[in-house]
Amino acid sequence: MTLELSRRDMLRYSAIGAGALALFGLAGCAPAGSPAPPPTGSTPTDFAFGSWSLSEDAAKPTVQAAMDAFGSSKKVSVSGVTYPYNDYLNQLTLQVRGGQFSGAAQLDVAWLSALAALGKLSDLSSLAQGRGYTSAGLGAGQYDGTQYGLPWTIGAIGLVANQELFDKAGASLTPETIEEFEDGLRALKGIGVIPYAASTKAAQLKDIFVWMQTFGSPIIEDGKTTVGDEASVKAAEWYKKLYDDGLIAPDVDRAAARTLFAQGATALYDDAPVGKSAVLNQSPDSGLGDKMTSMARPVLKKGDTPQHVLWGHLVVVVDGEGAGTAAEFAQWLTSDEKQTVSYFEALGLPPTTDAALASDAVAANTYVSDFTTRVTATAKPSPLWVYPGYAQMETAVAEQVQAVLIGQSSASDAMKAAGSTISGLIR
Amino acid sequence: MTALDARALASASTTPRGIRRRGRVRWGMWITLVIIALFTFAPIYWLLVTSITPDALVFRFPPTLWPSEITLDHYAEVLGNPAIFGYLRNSVIVSVITAILSVVVSMYMGYAFSKYRFAGRKSLMYFVLSSQMFPQALLLVTLYLVFAQFGLLNTYLALIISFTTFTLPLCVWMLKGFFDALPDDLIEAARIDGAGPWRIFHSVILPLAAPGLVAAGLFAFVRGWNDFIFALTLAGPDKQTLPPGLVNTFISEASTSWPALMAASLLVSVPVCVAFIMLQRFLVGGITAGAVKG
Numbered sequence: 001m002t003l004e005l006s007r008r009d010m011l012r013y014s015a016i017g018a019g020a021l022a023l024f025g026l027a028g029c030a031p032a033g034s035p036a037p038p039p040t041g042s043t044p045t046d047f048a049f050g051s052w053s054l055s056e057d058a059a060k061p062t063v064q065a066a067m068d069a070f071g072s073s074k075k076v077s078v079s080g081v082t083y084p085y086n087d088y089l090n091q092l093t094l095q096v097r098g099g100q101f102s103g104a105a106q107l108d109v110a111w112l113s114a115l116a117a118l119g120k121l122s123d124l125s126s127l128a129q130g131r132g133y134t135s136a137g138l139g140a141g142q143y144d145g146t147q148y149g150l151p152w153t154i155g156a157i158g159l160v161a162n163q164e165l166f167d168k169a170g171a172s173l174t175p176e177t178i179e180e181f182e183d184g185l186r187a188l189k190g191i192g193v194i195p196y197a198a199s200t201k202a203a204q205l206k207d208i209f210v211w212m213q214t215f216g217s218p219i220i221e222d223g224k225t226t227v228g229d230e231a232s233v234k235a236a237e238w239y240k241k242l243y244d245d246g247l248i249a250p251d252v253d254r255a256a257a258r259t260l261f262a263q264g265a266t267a268l269y270d271d272a273p274v275g276k277s278a279v280l281n282q283s284p285d286s287g288l289g290d291k292m293t294s295m296a297r298p299v300l301k302k303g304d305t306p307q308h309v310l311w312g313h314l315v316v317v318v319d320g321e322g323a324g325t326a327a328e329f330a331q332w333l334t335s336d337e338k339q340t341v342s343y344f345e346a347l348g349l350p351p352t353t354d355a356a357l358a359s360d361a362v363a364a365n366t367y368v369s370d371f372t373t374r375v376t377a378t379a380k381p382s383p384l385w386v387y388p389g390y391a392q393m394e395t396a397v398a399e400q401v402q403a404v405l406i407g408q409s410s411a412s413d414a415m416k417a418a419g420s421t422i423s424g425l426i427r
Numbered sequence: 428m429t430a431l432d433a434r435a436l437a438s439a440s441t442t443p444r445g446i447r448r449r450g451r452v453r454w455g456m457w458i459t460l461v462i463i464a465l466f467t468f469a470p471i472y473w474l475l476v477t478s479i480t481p482d483a484l485v486f487r488f489p490p491t492l493w494p495s496e497i498t499l500d501h502y503a504e505v506l507g508n509p510a511i512f513g514y515l516r517n518s519v520i521v522s523v524i525t526a527i528l529s530v531v532v533s534m535y536m537g538y539a540f541s542k543y544r545f546a547g548r549k550s551l552m553y554f555v556l557s558s559q560m561f562p563q564a565l566l567l568v569t570l571y572l573v574f575a576q577f578g579l580l581n582t583y584l585a586l587i588i589s590f591t592t593f594t595l596p597l598c599v600w601m602l603k604g605f606f607d608a609l610p611d612d613l614i615e616a617a618r619i620d621g622a623g624p625w626r627i628f629h630s631v632i633l634p635l636a637a638p639g640l641v642a643a644g645l646f647a648f649v650r651g652w653n654d655f656i657f658a659l660t661l662a663g664p665d666k667q668t669l670p671p672g673l674v675n676t677f678i679s680e681a682s683t684s685w686p687a688l689m690a691a692s693l694l695v696s697v698p699v700c701v702a703f704i705m706l707q708r709f710l711v712g713g714i715t716a717g718a719v720k721g
Contacts, residue, residue, distance in 0.1 A: 056679035080664070084671075085661060085680040094568065094660060235431045255683065259486040278682030284483040 035123040035146055038317050038327035042222075044074040047322030049329070050092055050105035056083035058277060059287040062346040066339060070329050076322075078329065081105075089114065096120050102320020104330045107149060109140045110385050116143040117388040122317040124150055131335035137352035140381060141314045149314030150334045151352035155273045156308040157207070158375030159295040162288070165193060165267035168383035169349055173295055178214070178238070181298040185247040188267045197257035197266040198239070198248040200405060204257075207270050209382060211235045215300055215309040220383035225426065227397060228419030236411035238402050243405045248404075262288065269294070272311040273350060273371055296372040296378075313349075338366045344368075350376070389425040396421035472706030478502070478690035487686055501690040509690060514672030518695075521583055521658075521668055522651035525590040529598045529647035530640050532591070537602030538628060542614065552603070555596045566592075567660055574661060581663030589657050594647040601646070606632065641709035645702065652699055669695050 011033035049067055053059035067078040081101065083091040089111050095101035096118055107115060115121060125147040130137055137151030169191045170185035188195035199207040209219055215238070217231035220390050226232065242248045252260070257269035262283035271279075280289050297306045315330040317323050331340060340356040343349065350368055353358055363369060384390040409417075451494040464582055505511055540552050570589050571580070579585040609632060617627045629645060633640070652669070659671035667675070673695070677688040 052680060055675040057684075058679070082664060082675065083659065084674045084678055085676070086672075091660060094571055098572055098612070100575055100580060146609075258682070263486055274681045278679075281682060282482060282486055 004088070004317060021302050023111050029286045035119070035121060035148070036319070037124070037126050038122040038129070038319070039324040040327050042324050044076045044325045045322040045327075046077040047285040047326040047329070048079045048081050048101060048103035049326070050081040050088075050095075050101060051101070052083060052085040052088040054080045055084060059252045065168050066333055066343070069280065069339075070332055074325060074328075076325055076360060093118065096318050099320075102318050102376050103322050104315055104317050104325075104326040104333075106152065107314045107316050109149075109154075109213055109310055109314055109381065110390065112141065112143050112149055112314060113386050113390065114150050114388045115316065116146075120319050121148045122319055122323055124148060124317060124327060124330065127331045132353040132356070133335060134352055134353050134354060135303070136310070136376070136379070137312070140310055140312055141316075143386070144163075147197070147311075152313045152315050152334045153349035153392075154310065154312035154352045154376070155350045155377030156376040157210075157270055157272050157311045158308050158379075159297055159372060160261070160269055160271045160275070161293050161295045162261065162264065162267045163290050163293050164291045165191065165264070169267070171267075173293065175298045176302055178298050178300060182242075185242070185268075186245075189245075189247060193264070194249045194260060194266040195247045195268065196242070197251055197252050197260045198242070199254065199257070199270065200243065200248060200250055200402070201253040201256070202395065202398040202402055203253040204270075205401050206382075206394040208235065208239060208397065208401050209384070209394075210297065210309050211239065214297060214304075217399050218383065220386075223426065225393075225422040227422055228416040232415045232419075233411045236401055236415055239401065240404050240411060258282070264288075273348065273368055274311075276348065276367065279381045292367060294367070294374050296374045306375075306378050310376075310379045312352075331416065384422075387426060390421065396425075436461070453469040474689050474693055475649040477686055478693055480686055482684075484684060489621075501686040502694070504687050505691045505694060508676065510668075510672065510676060514667055514669045515695065517662070517666050517672075518652055521586045521590065521666075522648045524583070524587050525651040526644040526648040528587065529594040530590045530644045533595055533598035533602050533643055534633070534636070534640060538606050538632065539545065540599065540603045541606035542611070552600075555599055557581075557601060558592070559596050563656065567657060570657075571660060571689045580661060581666055585661040585668055586651070586654075586658060586666065586668070589661060590647070590651040594650045598647060599642040601643050602636070602639050605636055609635055641706050645706060648702070649699060 051063055053063045053068050053090060064080070067080065071078040073310070081095075081103075092101065092105060092107075096115065105115075124141070124147050128141070128147045128150060133151055134154065137154045138147065140154055141147055141149030141151050143149075161173055163173065165188065166184070169184070171187040175181040175184050185195035199205050212219060212227070212232040212235040215231040215235040217226050217229050217235065219226060219232075239248070243250070249260075249266075254271065254275070257266065258271065258275055258279050259282060260266040261269050262279045262281075262285075264283075264285060276289070276292060279292070285291075297308060299306055315334055317327045317330055329385040335353050337353070337355050337359070340351040340353060341359045341361050344351050344356065344359075344365075345361050348365065348368060350372060351359075351362065354408065356362065357372070384388070384393050387393065397418045400409065400418040403409035404414045428562040447682075476492075476494055479499065480495045481496050481498045481500075484494065484496060511643060536555075570585075570592075574580050574585045574588075579588070613631055613635075614627055618630045622630065654668070655670040655674070658668040659674075662668065662671070673688060673691050677691065
């Protein structure tokens with residue numbers, strides 16, 4: 001048998017193949033234009049709605065019903081595109097980048113900069129006006145001065161406590177300062193539970209940022225990071241002290257914290273309102289819902305403002321076919337009073353307009369009302385979210401804090417190293 | 428070993444000291460095997476126990492080895508979910524076609540690499556293998572863009588092509604080793620009998636290579652069956668296979684339905700286990716064929 005292909009032929013065909021790949025790649029990565037308002041008011045067109053909630057049993061019927069209701073009112077088809085929450089941003093980014101997706105999309109508030117940086121999101125400023133959105137909600141949907149997202153549900157990540165365990169330990173549910181907070185944790189340790197299921201696993205160690213802010217570090221100031229300053233080092237040292245004293249536990253992430261809380265094994269953890277149903281679903285205590293209460297984060301010294309990080313979902317619109325109708329859907333979904341109140345009643349997620357927040361349904365929900373007053377009221381977006389590489393920055397800090405907790409590094413060295421990594425990512 | 432050594436060894440093994448030593452070795456082997464078995468079966472046992480434990484007791488602390496309450500609700504939940512059967516159908520279609528395609532292509536390639544000599548043969552063989560070195564994320568983005576250009580996204584074909592791309596290199600090398608182990612005299616004898624290259628390969632070589640083909644096919648099947656990220660990205664909602672489908676169904680932003688996920692995982696692993704049990708005698712021979720030369 002003889003071979004038809006020589007080495008030279010092979011190289012030639014390989015080069016042709018590589019060239020073709022590069023061309024396709026470039027075609028998919030072609031730069032996009034500047035943001036423009038979507039063409040609303042024209043003939044309704046079919047569009048896609050990207051949403052991780054469409055793959056979740058609890059939320060799917062409600063979201064699908066909203067899509068169907070809007071679709072039939074406009075006589076268009078709204079097709080769902082869904083991925084699991086943990087993979088959603090990567091998949092949506094790939095689809096938008098590859099020109100495969102246009103329409104409306106659900107987005108975590110933390111992801112806005114990453115998606116907006118692709119240059120394919122519509123400017124929704126005109127649709128945000130006159131709809132009664134709260135200023136916090138509108139702020140969460142802005143990136144680089146442009147309203148890219150309309151707020152769908154806005155809350156915060158705050159401290160969630162088990163009132164019964166606090167009462168049993170004689171700990172205060174309204175500690176004002178960190179010292180008072182620590183006293184309460186020690187009292188809780190005395191009744192044999194993990195006092196505070198704070199995040200100690202890299203996946204959720206981003207929670208440390210809010211404690212750094214509590215100690216006085218702004219995280220980002222004038223476009224430069226302050227991680228590594230005295231306040232951030234003190235926060236890391238304090239976290240290490242809680243760890244060493246058994247007031248927080250090793251290997252805890254959000255899922256583990258919810259489980260510990262559901263089992264009554266911890267009295268306190270950090271979560272957004274969305275976590276309540278997950279806790280109740282896995283709890284053997286049918287009365288746990290009534291014992292759950294939110295707690296304002298303590299401050300360094302009396303008079304300081306409690307620090308909380310914003311949490312929530314936005315709806316953005318990706319330019320392309322059906323973008324105008326998708327924008328109208330985004331506006332209706334997030335601000336129509338009947339729709340937003342029914343969404344809250346079904347899922348317990350705080351609405352984003354003044355009218356919906358003032359509704360009887362929201363007012364009657366003590367947990368959400370209290371959470372809004374005690375936690376969401378002082379919540380701000382993370383200063384890192386404006387950078388598309390924010391997740392890498394959070395990971396850099398998480399790894400360094402972990403090194404501090406297990407004694408591999410001093411708080412000072414670790415925070416300096418983390419700050420240096422963040423600076424490199426900002427440039 | 429000389430006859431003298433063998434005699435000395437036989438004599439040593441029949442002395443009381445030798446018998447004690449053999450007993451210790453045997454006990455050591457048993458203990459090692461038990462530890463390995465525990466290590467291997469513990470996750471499967473935990474999978475089973477979690478799948479039959481009521482939701483409220485799954486995270487009970489301290490955990491118990493045997494659940495105090497048993498429920499089959501999670502199996503009913505999985506079996507009552509038509510979407511799971513859709514994912515199962517997609518997995519079967521994609522994995523079976525991937526396995527067949529991988530075997531068909533790699534048997535010709537492996538045979539050519541093994542029995543023919545041509546310019547650049549070795550370079551080409553290593554080039555084929557080098558595709559295994561690329562990070563999957565890099566390949567995923569490239570494949571996504573190429574498939575998007577050709578309108579192949581959200582099709583079975585996209586998954587089959589991508590899975591086959593990954594399985595081919597190892598299948599080719601596996602089968603090349605198998606063909607290496609077949610003596611050239613067979614080919615020569617067939618040639619003398621008047622058979623052409625096509626006949627020699629299909630009538631003489633392939634029947635002898637059946638265990639290797641089964642091994643390569645199983646490898647490709649499992650690769651397609653287990654893949655998560657390519658199926659999630661390239662398949663779209665209608666053509667999604669079991670791994671992304673199960674994640675989509677049971678893992679949400681705030682919680683994971685562990686018992687139902689475990690029940691589903693156990694059920695969908697049954698076809699693969701059955702295939703392995705039925706074909707394992709081919710698998711061992713196929714994978715190790717040609718591993719040792721000389």
